[in-house]
Amino acid sequence: MAKKLQGQTITLNNPPQIVNVGTIAGPEESRGPLGDKFDLVTEDPKLGQDSWEKGERKMVSEVIDLTFGKASVSPSDIDIMLAGDLLNEIVTSNYVAKSYDIPYLGLYGACSTLVEALGLGSLFMDGGFADSVLAYTSSHYQTAERQFRYPLEYGVQYPADKQYTVTGAGAYILGWMGGQVQISHITWGKVIDYGRKDPNDMGIVMAPAAADTILQHFDDTNREPQDYDLIVTGDLGQIGSNILNSLMQEKNIDISDRQKDCGVIIFGEDSKKHGAGGSGCAASATVVGSTIIPEIISGNLSRVLVVATGVLHNPILLQQKDTIPAIAHAIVLEKISGE
Amino acid sequence: MAKKLQGQTITLNNPPQIVNVGTIAGPEESRGPLGDKFDLVTEDPKLGQDSWEKGERKMVSEVIDLTFGKASVSPSDIDIMLAGDLLNEIVTSNYVAKSYDIPYLGLYGACSTLVEALGLGSLFMDGGFADSVLAYTSSHYQTAERQFRYPLEYGVQYPADKQYTVTGAGAYILGWMGGQVQISHITWGKVIDYGRKDPNDMGIVMAPAAADTILQHFDDTNREPQDYDLIVTGDLGQIGSNILNSLMQEKNIDISDRQKDCGVIIFGEDSKKHGAGGSGCAASATVVGSTIIPEIISGNLSRVLVVATGVLHNPILLQQKDTIPAIAHAIVLEKISGE
Numbered sequence: 001m002a003k004k005l006q007g008q009t010i011t012l013n014n015p016p017q018i019v020n021v022g023t024i025a026g027p028e029e030s031r032g033p034l035g036d037k038f039d040l041v042t043e044d045p046k047l048g049q050d051s052w053e054k055g056e057r058k059m060v061s062e063v064i065d066l067t068f069g070k071a072s073v074s075p076s077d078i079d080i081m082l083a084g085d086l087l088n089e090i091v092t093s094n095y096v097a098k099s100y101d102i103p104y105l106g107l108y109g110a111c112s113t114l115v116e117a118l119g120l121g122s123l124f125m126d127g128g129f130a131d132s133v134l135a136y137t138s139s140h141y142q143t144a145e146r147q148f149r150y151p152l153e154y155g156v157q158y159p160a161d162k163q164y165t166v167t168g169a170g171a172y173i174l175g176w177m178g179g180q181v182q183i184s185h186i187t188w189g190k191v192i193d194y195g196r197k198d199p200n201d202m203g204i205v206m207a208p209a210a211a212d213t214i215l216q217h218f219d220d221t222n223r224e225p226q227d228y229d230l231i232v233t234g235d236l237g238q239i240g241s242n243i244l245n246s247l248m249q250e251k252n253i254d255i256s257d258r259q260k261d262c263g264v265i266i267f268g269e270d271s272k273k274h275g276a277g278g279s280g281c282a283a284s285a286t287v288v289g290s291t292i293i294p295e296i297i298s299g300n301l302s303r304v305l306v307v308a309t310g311v312l313h314n315p316i317l318l319q320q321k322d323t324i325p326a327i328a329h330a331i332v333l334e335k336i337s338g339e
Numbered sequence: 340m341a342k343k344l345q346g347q348t349i350t351l352n353n354p355p356q357i358v359n360v361g362t363i364a365g366p367e368e369s370r371g372p373l374g375d376k377f378d379l380v381t382e383d384p385k386l387g388q389d390s391w392e393k394g395e396r397k398m399v400s401e402v403i404d405l406t407f408g409k410a411s412v413s414p415s416d417i418d419i420m421l422a423g424d425l426l427n428e429i430v431t432s433n434y435v436a437k438s439y440d441i442p443y444l445g446l447y448g449a450c451s452t453l454v455e456a457l458g459l460g461s462l463f464m465d466g467g468f469a470d471s472v473l474a475y476t477s478s479h480y481q482t483a484e485r486q487f488r489y490p491l492e493y494g495v496q497y498p499a500d501k502q503y504t505v506t507g508a509g510a511y512i513l514g515w516m517g518g519q520v521q522i523s524h525i526t527w528g529k530v531i532d533y534g535r536k537d538p539n540d541m542g543i544v545m546a547p548a549a550a551d552t553i554l555q556h557f558d559d560t561n562r563e564p565q566d567y568d569l570i571v572t573g574d575l576g577q578i579g580s581n582i583l584n585s586l587m588q589e590k591n592i593d594i595s596d597r598q599k600d601c602g603v604i605i606f607g608e609d610s611k612k613h614g615a616g617g618s619g620c621a622a623s624a625t626v627v628g629s630t631i632i633p634e635i636i637s638g639n640l641s642r643v644l645v646v647a648t649g650v651l652h653n654p655i656l657l658q659q660k661d662t663i664p665a666i667a668h669a670i671v672l673e674k675i676s677g678e
Contacts, residue, residue: 003467089427089447091655091656100529102529105448107445108445108446189443192437312430327443329444
């Protein structure tokens with residue numbers, strides 16, 4: 001059997017399928033260019049609950065239940081749930097998991113969580129440790145602003161190029177049958193810190209981590225950008241995307257003609273209100289689920305490198321003058337060839 | 340090949356070895372009954388740094404470097420690091436990971452992190468996704484009190500039976516050679532919530548999760564308590580241990596003659612100062628590493644069920660009148676029979 005690990009990249013012998021995926025998005029996101037692609041949208045970021053946190057949780061529960069329905073899967077079919085989010089102690093994921101009688105592992109990869117969860121889920125599948133996996137993640141503008149920066153009620157004025165946390169969630173079911181897209185490779189990232197300290201500049205912090213993981217992926221797989229129809233980053237935003245492309249060009253690798261960023265896609269390039277673009281776990285979770293996977297299914301794309309990026313600080317460390325580290329994990333999504 | 344997954348339990352076809360383990364403990368812990376068993380002890384919980392958080396981080400770095408030395412392993416031999424801790428956004432683990440040129444996955448299982456990391460590490464090994472894994476976790480009295488309850492400087496009076504967060508860290512290296520203890524089974528837990536709201540009563544919150552996972556483990560493996568020399572829980576403390584034993588007896592399973600708790604072991608049963616016992620990721624990480632594994636190696640124990648428990652709330656949710664969920668994951672440690 002071929003060796004699965006090369007450098008930081010795992011080639012799956014038995015690539016699991018993304019059997020189904022569901023997405024939900026908040027008010028700002030539903031008014032953006034992908035508005036009609038999400039399975040569910042909500043105008044109320046509290047979803048009728050009495051706190052933002054409970055609203056975020058309800059959003060996740062709704063999208064999981066919807067995805068079970070779309071996939072004709074019942075919770076009792078799922079062997080393991082893998083999830084994480086931005087809130088301290090990943091409480092959204094933990095509290096949602098209470099509702100399901102399914103084993104659960106909490107992950108913290110900040111905005112890289114989607115790929116951390118899908119990557120680990122693929123290992124459960126390929127290794128024979130599970131035959132079905134539920135991966136989910138979420139982020140929420142109001143809960144994240146309060147926790148990482150300032151409560152919105154303070155009315156703090158932010159720089160115009162700050163990123164905007166996406167309100168939304170995605171649920172992904174991995175299995176062996178019925179899907180049209182498979183996960184073929186995973187490249188795990190390292191923690192990278194270029195010494196930045198501004199919690200508004202997330203794209204700048206994460207771009208070097210994205211570059212490191214993409215270069216490593218090409219090196220490990222002997223592939224080049226032309227092997228991918230699309231290289232989609234999680235939430236670098238416009239500024240971070242530009243830096244990523246520059247960093248890649250310094251290594252004589254040009255990905256600029258095929259790199260797009262979920263944070264830019266979700267609000268559109270011209271959105272002034274959302275600064276440099278969207279961020280948060282839900283940026284990649286909702287864009288990949290609502291748009292990238294359908295484009296693979298329709299045949300517009302046949303092979304996509306998804307690179308989810310995350311910052312790994314907390315506000316107390318910034319008060320203590322620490323710098324902000326980042327990480328990026330990548331997976332390859334491929335159309336399953338019908339035979 | 341035998342099916343690996345039965346219920347919530349994975350039987351590893353190729354059980355990985357715990358090649359080596361290192362532990363470090365703080366001042367209170369080093370004066371307890373295990374004082375002379377830790378590899379490193381520190382009288383200064385800041386380890387000469389200018390904040391508690393940096394002290395916790397230095398503790399982890401020191402124990403990782405020590406463990407590399409004990410195992411004669413260099414960081415470049417490690418395929419993946421799996422880690423988590425109690426701080427928001429698991430910043431201790433993230434910032435320590437910056438120092439190593441090794442792929443990293445952040446986990447959040449609160450005080451169950453040791454077993455979440457060793458369990459996932461075992462899947463990486465058994466599945467052919469890694470040939471060596473570093474798992475590490477930590478907790479720290481001063482950083483945890485400030486974050487989960489009150490800063491120590493407030494001088495808040497706590498109930499006498501509150502648990503006491505262990506200051507310490509453990510680093511575990513998994514590999515294929517040179518160890519005397521292997522991981523044979525993993526039972527992943529579910530999130531369990533009995534509706535408790537007092538963040539001082541961690542043992543009470545976690546005991547039902549521990550019971551659920553232990554019962555599930557026996558059911559999945561067709562084993563009974565007598566198959567284990569020791570069933571060691573993570574940080575239930577004395578009160579939580581009593582509740583666990585009662586819950587098990589309600590199911591007509593008696594584990595009381597072989598159940599011990601790392602939180603009780605570390606400070607001793609008679610310690611008044613530490614309330615119902617120790618808690619925190621480091622309770623299981625330091626006790627299993629310094630005491631349980633050496634007892635397996637020496638032959639005093641031959642098979643041990645390690646059940647690490649964690650609470651999954653954050654303080655904001657308690658302010659919002661939410662309840663506290665918990666989880667427990669289990670692994671089986673066995674002496675490798677010399678042949």
